Amino acid sequence: MSDTAVSSAGPTRPAQPAARPGAEAVRRSFSSPLASVFVIAVTVLWTIPTFGLLATSLRPKEAVATTGWWEMFVHPDLILSNYHTVLFEGSFGVSGGLMPYLVNSLAISVPATVFPLVLASMAAYALAWVRFKGSDTVFFVIFALQVVPLQMALIPLLQLFSGGAHLGGATILPAFDLSGTYVPVWLAHTMFALPLATFLLHNFISQLPRDLMEAAVVDGASHFRIFWSIVLPLCTPALASFAIFQFLWVWNDLLVALTFAGGNPDVAPMTARLAQLSGSFGGRWELLTAGAFLSLIVPLVVFFSLQRYFVRGLLAGSVKG
């Protein structure tokens, strides 16, 4: 597979080769005005739906109910009040707006990014540099766990969080009362992220220069010191890529959110609420589009500002889930 797609976590990525004669040849063979028209048409087609969403969210209620958003080019009458309405007033037949859900999204995503990132980098360091009998086997098992889809873990995990764990008549884990807190969602995201995170970070950490590590050991540094002051700083690019990927994965996730937070306004994120609203109130498009766009702002900002890291992290993580 190609360089960009796979070596996202590799520390020694060769620079992307600039246009070269061979690729140039293929390229020229396809050059025609028709090709440009095609690409532009696809780009426009790909952008219009999102633009329509944004445009609708900025139009007054009456205009949205009676005319299509393209009418705004004829009668530009844009307002921001829809956003205020969805955030604070609701009008969804429920008290309060989407503000609590937006906050929940953030309050879920940040810890659910930090926890797996730290735990996976620790595990990856141990597997790469504190070798022990069976460390290869452990690594392979973690690597292989990537094949398990989320769906396989949902029911037992939910039962565990609500009822504890029992084997025979003996209680292994008591039931914690975690409902109404973020803890189940954080834990679930952390658990599901670990195989991929450990695998990617291991690829990176195991390629750190051996001399450097040995020199640190000779100087008498403990593993904890090496991890903290050598490994983590050197891993920043890989950590950043994975952090962005994981943050957006959690932010955009619906399955884990619905299962472990449901529709509870104390804990449920935007995606869970929007999925509910989308089914229940098709009539108020100016509000639904405003709500949807609110949840898109964060990914779009991350995407356009950190595109390089984003694409790398995303390509590397594309098998997750």
Place this chain on the structure above:
Amino acid sequence: MRTAQLADSAWIDTAIKLGNSLGAIAAFLAILLVVFLAAGLAAGRFQRPLAVLVFLGPAIVLLIVGLVAPLIRTVYLSFYNADSTRFIGGKNYGWALTTDSIHQVLLNTALWLVIAPLAATALGLVLALLVERMKHQAVYKSLIFMPMAVSLVGAGIIWKFVYEARDSSQQQVGLLSQLAVSLGWQHPPNWILSHPLNNFLLMAVMVWVQTGFAMVVLSAAIKAIPDEVTEAARLDGARGLKLFWFVTVPMIRTTLVVVLTTVMITTLKAFDIIRTMTGGNFGTQVLANEMYSQSFEQYNIGRGSTLAVILFLAVLPLVAYNIVQLRKERGTR
């Protein structure tokens, strides 16, 4: 006034929630720091085992509790009845393979699995070839890639709005309906309700999301083809489509298959689009959403687990192939 008060209480709520969240991170890091410091004091022959335990322990425990044990338990539950009180052997599997409604689900899933990934990969490949020689290609690439950044819920709402249909006496507000009307189709159908068309309209959303991914990966693969290969082919007289079909495609075959299987995995597991746009109604149900409905809406744990196992078995060869392929590539570099 009332709005202002609501806004005030919303801000207080916000502060508390974000405080909890940051507090949890601080507590997590503090515990780690204490453990690190304590474990760092150990000397001699305990140092290594202790380091392994501290570094690897948390991840292993979480993986066992969160993935390994649930995996085994889900398989176990799939042989039990709805509330897991009675062993019923393979009855749930029999139900999944013989019930008409589940046949529809499996058929839909199979259609999704074939059509959406093929369409996204093919379109991505064409775009990868065409966009390279254009000015401002970065702009086109990022706009086409952009849907990949948004949630499938967001994508579902965006497209639900495109497919919105009104009675033909009213003015249309959905783009597709308006397009149909302006092309002379006086009474366009209610797209989302028209089976089997609605399945393909939902797949279009997945294609919209995944094409950018395919384009970016394939574009990188095309750039990585050695110059000598294309030059030699050109000297032999290969041009245009011929060059593309007999040189470019074979050279990037592995990448093509990996892209295809990756999109397939996403497609198999995606339930967000269906849940947001139709809720699985109107004959659009797929496996991942049916699994969720059976488990958490019908509370039939046995059937839900069975569908999860079927999903697992379907996705297993794809992911296995994919990660082995990625590992091989890594090994050769």
